[in-house]
Amino acid sequence: MSSTITTRFVPQAKARPPRAPEVNYLNVAYGVKSWLLTTDHKRIAILYLFTVTLMFFLGGAAATVIRLNLMTPTGELVTADTYNKLFSAHGIIMVWFFLVPVVPTVLGNFLLPLMIGARDLAFPKLNLLSWYIFTIGAVITLWAILAGGVDTGWTFYTPFSTRSARTNVIPTIIGIFISGFSSILTGLNFIVTMHRMRAPGLTWFRMPLFLWAIYAGSIILVLATPVLAVALILIGVERAWGIGIFDPELGGDPLLFQHLFWFYSHPVVYIMILPAMGVVTEIIPCFARKNIYGYEFVAASSVGIAVLSFFVWAHHMFVAGQSVYSAMIFSALSYLVAVPSGVKVFSWTATLYKGSVSLRTPMLFAVGFIALFTMGGLTGLMLAALGVDMHVHDTYFIIAHFHFIMVGGAVMGYMGGLHFWWPKMTGRMYSEFLSKLAALIIFVGFMLTFLPQFVLGYLGMPRRYHVYPPEFQILNVMSSAGASILAVGYVLPLFYLIWSLYGGKPAGPNPWGATGLEWQTPSPPPPHNFDETPIVTTAPYEYSLEETDGVG
Amino acid sequence: MSESITPTRTYYRVFATLIALTLLTVGLSFLELGAWHTTAGVLIGVVKATLVALFFMHLLHSSRASWLAVLAGLFWLLLLMTLTLSDYLTRPMLAY
Amino acid sequence: MASANYSILAHHFENLEQQRETETMGMWLFLATEILIFGAIFTGYTIYRVRYPRDFEAASAHLNLLIGSINTIVLLSSSLTMALSVHATRVGRQKMLMTCLTLTIVLGATFLGLKALEYYSDYEDFLVPGLRFRPGEWTELTPPANPQHVQLMLAFYYIMTGMHAVHMLVGMGLLVWLVLRARQGMLTPVRYMAIEVIGLYWHFVDIVWIFLLPLLYLTGTHHGSDLHF
Numbered sequence: 001m002s003s004t005i006t007t008r009f010v011p012q013a014k015a016r017p018p019r020a021p022e023v024n025y026l027n028v029a030y031g032v033k034s035w036l037l038t039t040d041h042k043r044i045a046i047l048y049l050f051t052v053t054l055m056f057f058l059g060g061a062a063a064t065v066i067r068l069n070l071m072t073p074t075g076e077l078v079t080a081d082t083y084n085k086l087f088s089a090h091g092i093i094m095v096w097f098f099l100v101p102v103v104p105t106v107l108g109n110f111l112l113p114l115m116i117g118a119r120d121l122a123f124p125k126l127n128l129l130s131w132y133i134f135t136i137g138a139v140i141t142l143w144a145i146l147a148g149g150v151d152t153g154w155t156f157y158t159p160f161s162t163r164s165a166r167t168n169v170i171p172t173i174i175g176i177f178i179s180g181f182s183s184i185l186t187g188l189n190f191i192v193t194m195h196r197m198r199a200p201g202l203t204w205f206r207m208p209l210f211l212w213a214i215y216a217g218s219i220i221l222v223l224a225t226p227v228l229a230v231a232l233i234l235i236g237v238e239r240a241w242g243i244g245i246f247d248p249e250l251g252g253d254p255l256l257f258q259h260l261f262w263f264y265s266h267p268v269v270y271i272m273i274l275p276a277m278g279v280v281t282e283i284i285p286c287f288a289r290k291n292i293y294g295y296e297f298v299a300a301s302s303v304g305i306a307v308l309s310f311f312v313w314a315h316h317m318f319v320a321g322q323s324v325y326s327a328m329i330f331s332a333l334s335y336l337v338a339v340p341s342g343v344k345v346f347s348w349t350a351t352l353y354k355g356s357v358s359l360r361t362p363m364l365f366a367v368g369f370i371a372l373f374t375m376g377g378l379t380g381l382m383l384a385a386l387g388v389d390m391h392v393h394d395t396y397f398i399i400a401h402f403h404f405i406m407v408g409g410a411v412m413g414y415m416g417g418l419h420f421w422w423p424k425m426t427g428r429m430y431s432e433f434l435s436k437l438a439a440l441i442i443f444v445g446f447m448l449t450f451l452p453q454f455v456l457g458y459l460g461m462p463r464r465y466h467v468y469p470p471e472f473q474i475l476n477v478m479s480s481a482g483a484s485i486l487a488v489g490y491v492l493p494l495f496y497l498i499w500s501l502y503g504g505k506p507a508g509p510n511p512w513g514a515t516g517l518e519w520q521t522p523s524p525p526p527p528h529n530f531d532e533t534p535i536v537t538t539a540p541y542e543y544s545l546e547e548t549d550g551v552g
Numbered sequence: 553m554s555e556s557i558t559p560t561r562t563y564y565r566v567f568a569t570l571i572a573l574t575l576l577t578v579g580l581s582f583l584e585l586g587a588w589h590t591t592a593g594v595l596i597g598v599v600k601a602t603l604v605a606l607f608f609m610h611l612l613h614s615s616r617a618s619w620l621a622v623l624a625g626l627f628w629l630l631l632l633m634t635l636t637l638s639d640y641l642t643r644p645m646l647a648y
Numbered sequence: 649m650a651s652a653n654y655s656i657l658a659h660h661f662e663n664l665e666q667q668r669e670t671e672t673m674g675m676w677l678f679l680a681t682e683i684l685i686f687g688a689i690f691t692g693y694t695i696y697r698v699r700y701p702r703d704f705e706a707a708s709a710h711l712n713l714l715i716g717s718i719n720t721i722v723l724l725s726s727s728l729t730m731a732l733s734v735h736a737t738r739v740g741r742q743k744m745l746m747t748c749l750t751l752t753i754v755l756g757a758t759f760l761g762l763k764a765l766e767y768y769s770d771y772e773d774f775l776v777p778g779l780r781f782r783p784g785e786w787t788e789l790t791p792p793a794n795p796q797h798v799q800l801m802l803a804f805y806y807i808m809t810g811m812h813a814v815h816m817l818v819g820m821g822l823l824v825w826l827v828l829r830a831r832q833g834m835l836t837p838v839r840y841m842a843i844e845v846i847g848l849y850w851h852f853v854d855i856v857w858i859f860l861l862p863l864l865y866l867t868g869t870h871h872g873s874d875l876h877f
Contacts, residue, residue: 263636608851
C-alpha cells in the first residue's frame with residue numbers, strides 16, 4: 001500500500017472509458033472465507049442482499065397465508081391465534097429485517113464509497129460486524145417466530161405484551177434488539193464516511209442526492225434506534241420480573257410504552273422511505289436526460305424530513321388516551337412533515353417536464369413510485385386530521401395507507417435502484433422485456449391488492465382480525481387476487497436477475513449514460529474502487545449540457 | 553484534537569472543581585430546599601458534565617463534526633422529554 | 649517515522665490526520681446514541697417523578713446516599729486517571745501510562761464492588777420490589793407513601809444503575825485490553841487513538857453517573873441519620 005497518492009482530474013459528467021480490469025471485487029478471491037471475512041463494502045452489500053432477500057420472501061410468505069385466509073369472511077384457513085402470529089411475523093420481518101435495512105445496506109453500502117470517490121467506508125470491519133449482528137438478530141427472531149411465534153403485533157403494545165401474551169415475546173425482542181445495533185453501526189459508519197472521506201472538491205452540495213437521502217436516513221437510524229432499545233428492554237424487564245413499569249395497577253402507564261415505541265417507530269418509516277426517494281432522485285434525471293430541478297431544495301428536504309419525523313410520533317396514539325392538547329400539537333406537526341415530501345414530488349415532476357423521457361425499467365419503477373407514494377402520502381394527510389383518524393384508526397384504511405408508502409413507495413424504489421445499479425454491481429445487463437413485464441405486473445398487482453383496502457377501511461373493516469362481516473368479502477377477494485399477481489411480479493426478478501449473471505450482456509462501465517462517480521469505474525468495480533483518487537470540480541448532474549454517449 | 557495536548561495541570565484543576573461540586577451537591581441535599589432539590593442537583597450536574605466533556609474528553613479542541621454529534625444527541629433527547637411530558641402535563645387540564 | 653506510520657494508516661484513508669479525526673467522530677457519534685439510550689430511560693423516570701413526586705422522594709430517601717456519594721468521587725477520580733493515561737500515551741511516558749491505567753481499573757473495580765455492596769444493603773433494607781419489599785413500611789410513613797409508586801421508583805433505580813453497571817463492565821474489559829496493548833508497546837505518541845476513544849467512552853459513563861446521583865439519590869432533604877453502609 002503506497003503512501004504516495006496521485007490524483008487525477010475526473011469530471012463527473014464525462015465517462016472516459018477506463019481500462020477494463022481483469023480483477024474486480026467479485027473475482028479477486030474465491031471461497032466462502034473470502035466472503036465471510038471480507039471488509040470490502042461491495043461484498044458486504046452482496047451479503048446483505050442475500051439476507052434481506054430471504055427475509056423479504058419469508059415475510060411475503062406470511063402475507064400470502066394472511067391474504068388466503070381473508071378470502072372468506074369466516075376465516076377458515078387458520079385459527080385466530082395463528083392469524084395473530086402471522087400478521088405479527090409479517091410486520092416484524094418486513095419492518096426490521098427488510099424495509100429498514102434494504103436500501104441503506106444493499107445500495108448504500110455498495111454505492112456510498114464509490115459516489116464519494118473513496119476506497120471504502122470509514123470503518124470497514126465495523127461494516128462486516130454490522131452484517132453479522134444483523135444476521136444473528138434475524139436468526140434469533142426467525143427462530144422465535146417459527147418455534148411458537150409471537151402474537152402481539154409488531155407494535156408490542158402493553159399490557160398485552162407484558163402480562164397476557166403467552167408467546168415468544170422475549171426471544172423476539174432479543175432478536176430485534178440485537179439487530180438494532182446493526183442499524184446504529186451502519187448509520188454511524190455512513191455519517192462519519194460522508195463527513196470525513198469525500199474526495200477533494202466534492203463539497204456537500206456536489207454530492208449526489210442519493211447520498212443526501214442516505215445521510216438523512218442515517219441520522220434517524222442513529223438517533224431513534226436507541227430509544228427502541230429502551231422500549232424493548234423495559235418490556236423484557238417487566239415481563240421477566242413482573243415489575244410494573246407500564247402496569248396501571250402499580251401506577252404505571254401503558255401509554256409510556258407507546259410514546260417510547262413510536263418515538264422510534266415513526267422516524268423508522270422515514271428510514272424506509274428516504275433512501276428509496278434518494279434512488280428515485282438518481283433515476284429520474286438519468287432517464288429524463290435532465291438535471292434535477294431544485295437540487296438544494298431536494299437536499300434540504302431530505303434533512304428536513306429526517307428532523308421533522310421526530311416531532312410527530314404521537315399521531316399513532318390519537319385514540320390511545322393521550323391528552324387532547326398533546327394530540328392537537330402532534331396533528332399540526334404531522335401536517336408539517338408532509339411539506340418536504342411534497343417538495344420532492346414537485347422536484348421530480350419538474351424534472352420530468354420537457355425532459356427526454358425513456359421508459360427503461362428503472363424509470364418504470366421510479367414513475368410508479370411517484371404515483372403510489374403520492375397517493376399514500378395524501379392519505380397520510382387525511383390521517384393527520386384528528387377527526388378522520390378517530391374513525392379509521394385500526395382499520396384497513398391505515399393498512400392501505402402504509403402499504404402504499406412502504407410497498408408502493410419503498411419497495412418500488414428499491415426495485416428501481418436494484419435494476420438501475422445491477423449492471424454496475426454485476427457487470428451484466430438483464431432482460432429488458434422481462435424486467436418491464438415485472439414492473440408492470442407489480443404495479444397492477446399492487447393497485448388491485450391495496451386500493452380496495454382503502455375502501456374496506458373506510459367502510460369500517462378493522463385490522464388484525466381473522467374474520468370480517470360478509471359484506472366485505474368481494475373487496476377482500478379482489479385484494480387477495482391482487483396479492484397473487486403481486487407475488488408473481490416479485491418472483492419474476494429472481495429468475496431474470498440470476499439468469500443475467502450467466503447469460504446477460506456485459507454492461508460496460510456506464511450502460512445508462514448516467515453521471516456520477518460510480519459510473520466512472522468498470523462494471524463490476526475493482527476491489528479498491530479507484531486507481532487514483534478523483535478530484536471533483538463539477539456538479540453531480542450534468543445531463544442538460546451535452547448528449548452523453550452510450551445510452552445502453 | 554490531534555494537535556494539542558492538554559497539560560496535566562488542567563486535568564488536576566478540573567478534577568478539584570468536580571470534587572468540590574460533588575461535595576456541594578451532596579451538601580445541598582441536607583438543606584430544606586423543597587422542590588428545588590432536583591433543579592439544583594441537575595444544574596450542578598450539567599456544570600460537572602460540561603467540565604468533563606470539554607476538558608477530559610477534549611471536546612474543546614475537537615472538530616465541528618464531533619460537536620455536531622453531541623449537540624444532536626442532546627437536542628433529540630430534549631425533544632423526546634418535552635414532547636412526551638407535554639402529554640402527561642396536559643392531561644389533568646381536560647375536565648370532561 | 650515513516651515505517652511506524654505505515655502500519656498505523658489503514659488502506660482506505662488518505663493520511664493519518666483523516667484517520668484520527670474519523671475515529672474520534674465515530675466515537676462521539678456512538679456516544680450520541682448512548683445519550684439517547686440512557687436519555688430514554690431518564691425520560692420514563694422523569695414522567696413518573698413528575699406524576700408521583702412525594703412517593704419518589706420517599707423512596708429516594710431510603711437509597712444509600714453514603715455509598716452513592718463515595719462512588720461518585722471514585723468514578724470522578726477514575727476519569728482523572730483515565731485522562732492522565734491518555735496524556736501519558738501522548739507524551740510517551742510509559743510508566744505513568746501503566747500506573748494511571750491500572751489505577752483507573754482499580755477505581756472502576758472499587759465502584760463496582762461498592763455498587764454490589766449497595767445492592768446487598770438495598771436487599772437488607774427491603775428495597776427490592778417483587779423480591780424483598782414491605783408495603784406496610786411505606787404506608788406507615790408520615791406522610792404515607794404509595795407502595796406501588798415506590799416500587800416504580802425502585803424499579804427505575806435498578807434498571808438505570810444496572811444499565812450503568814453493564815457499561816462499566818464493558819469499560820473495564822476495554823481497559824484491560826488497553827493494559828495488554830500498553831505492555832506490547834502498542835500505545836505510543838504516534839499510536840494513541842485506541843486509548844483516546846476508549847477514554848471518551850469511559851468519561852461518558854462517568855457523565856451518566858454524574859446525572860444519576862442527583863436524579864436518584866438527591867431528590868429530597870436528607871438527614872445525618874440517612875448515612876450508613
